[in-house]
Amino acid sequence: MRLLFVTSEVFPLIKTGGLADVSGALPIALRSLGVDIHIVLPAYRGIRSQCTPAKRLGGLKVFNDIDCELYQTTLPGTNIPLILVDQPALYDRDGSPYHHPQHGDWQDNPLRFGVLSKVAAILANKNNLLDWQADVVHCNDWQTGLVPYYLKQMGSSVKSAFSIHNIAFQGNFHPDWRHRLTLNDRDFQPEGYEFFGHVSFMKAGLYYADALCTVSPTYAREIQTEQFGFGFQGLLQHRARALTGILNGIDTQAWDPSQDVHLPVHYSEKKLGNKAKVKQILQEELGLNKDANCPLLGVVSRLTHQKGLDLLLEIAQALIEQGCQLAILGGGEPKLEQDFLGLMQRYPGKVSATIGYNEPLSHRMMAGVDIFVMPSRFEPCGLNQMYGLRYGTIPVVANTGGLADSVSGGTVTEDGKLPHNMTGFVLPENTASTLLVTLQQAIRMHANFGHWQQLQKQAMKQDVSWKTSAKHYLTLYQRMFKH
Known part of the structure; x- marks a missing residue:
């Protein structure tokens, strides 16, 4: 199976969110299954200097007024082209x-990602630059949505799979862009790439790709509804047979508390004691009062309405009055940033807010906090709750998308036992009052050392690797040739 994997970001080279983590880890897992994979990525500033010296493949005329140069290197730490x-x-x-x-x-942006899409479509077919031709092109999110369209426009036999990482981000642009991007006027219609009078990269991917996939089974169902479909629910219902939900995995080497390079000390499911030391060192780093027993609640997230963190702000005072500490890491909407910074000023030693992206600190927080809070209004997959499971940091999550698929809630039974499949806490509904009640349940369990340690061990036993998911993707690619 020869696979061209097209993405707008890939860890460790360039990252704004979960797409980069998926693009860095899934190709490695596919390679281990014998897939012959090449990744295509824009050469953003500073990218080439992070890679081994690149070989020039040649120049390419993309549109009448746009040429580009193509270079081949390898994804750092791998031999993947x-x-x-x-x-x-x-x-x-x-x-x-x-x-x-x-x-x-x-x-x-339409031109920047139109060029990426067109280049990928050209590279997938026989060309003078690569002694290699793809069987399947795997496209990721709206930035690559025109790839399936260009393949059809070229009359190509190469199959395309289009992954929806977040349907809220759609790449909808002024209709005049269709000329610059050499899109056929006759396809500027509802049965084509048009979406409410705009050129839509997402619509092109959803309409023209041979197979559609998204990042969790629950999200695949949710986006076919008005609440979560963001205008595409009708098209997705129409294409339901082509749509598969495959839960993301995580990079279990980069995220491993027994060897994580960003942690001051290491721990494992069998040797959990050092987790308390990581918490103590984290409290010191973040300027929080050193208190081994207080529940430390953590957030590592984009600070946006989608993530539901305004609900946490509503109940923050109640949590602090009950003896909790809060640690926040992330950036996004200016008002949420200011609100969390204001909370830190109001409660010094009890609240820490770090605005921005900080990979090493995100690892220390995933390891050092006790409870990870993720009340997202919608969450296609989410990776942080899986990092939490891996690190014995118990997730409290909304009942949506990949959160529902990866975290099992539960309560202590009447005879005082913990359900054997419980790995965290799931909100029955997404309101501030429900979040407070659910966090209070987690806080009560945190006070019971035996139950808490059992819950941590059950969480850490979960398989959150890419192994199973990569097999599902391979099956999806193979299935495209049977139709």
């Missing part, structure tokens, strides 16, 4: 892959 699309005017910039430093979207 990585093809970089080098177009300095589009990719060599400050800021994130999608936003300029002042937080607004890059105005030419």
Whole structure:
């Protein structure tokens, strides 16, 4: 199976969220199953310097006014070929892959990701640059949504799978972009790439790909409803037979408390004692009062309405008055950032808020906090709750998407036993009062050393690796050739 994996971010080279983690780990798991995989990524500023010296494959005319150079190196730490699309005017910039430093979207994002999509479609077919041709192109989120369209436009026999990581981000742009991107006018219609009068990269992926997949079975069902479909529920119901939900895994080597390079001391399911030492050192690092017994609640997240963290703000005072500490790491909506910083000023020694992205600190927090809080309004998959399971940091999650698929709730039975399948706490509904009640249940269990340690061990026994999921993806690719 020859697979071209197209993505707008990949860990460890460039990361804004979970897509990068998936793009860094899934190809490795597929490679271990014998898949011949190449990754395609834009050559953002600083990317080439992080890789082994790249070999120039050649130049490519993408559109009439856009040329690019292609370079091949390997994904760091692996022997997986990585093809970089080098177009300095589009990719060599400050800021994130999608936003300029002042937080607004890059105005030419349609061109930047239209070029990525077109290059991937060209590379998937026989070409003069690669002595290799794909059987399947695996596209990820709206940034690669035009790949299936370009393949159809070329009359290609290469199959395409389109992964929906978050259907709320759709890549909808002014209709004039269809000319610059060489999209056929006749396809600018509901049975095509048009979406409410816009050129929609997401719609193109959903409409033209041979197979659709998303990052958890529950999310695959949810996006076919009005509440979670963000306008695409009708199309997804129509294409339900082509849609598969496959739960993400995590990189269990990078996220392993027994050898994590970012931790001051290591621990495991069999040797849990050192987890308390990580907590003590974390409290010191974050300026929190050193208190081994107080429940330390953690958040590592984008600070956005989707993540439901306004609900945590509503009940923060009640939690602090009950003796809890809060540690927050993340960035996003300015109001949420300011609210958490304000909370830290109001409760010094009891609340820590670190604004921004900090990979080493995220590892120490996943290991050092007791309870991980994730009350998302919707969550396609979520990875942090799986990091929590892996690290014996008990997740309290909303009953949605991948959170529902990866965390099993429960309560202590009448005879005082913990359900053997319980791995965390699941909110019956997403309200501030329900979040408070559920966190209070977790806090009460935290006070019972025997129950808490049993729960930690049950959480740490869960298989959160990519092994099973990668097999499901391979089955999906193989199934495309039977139709």
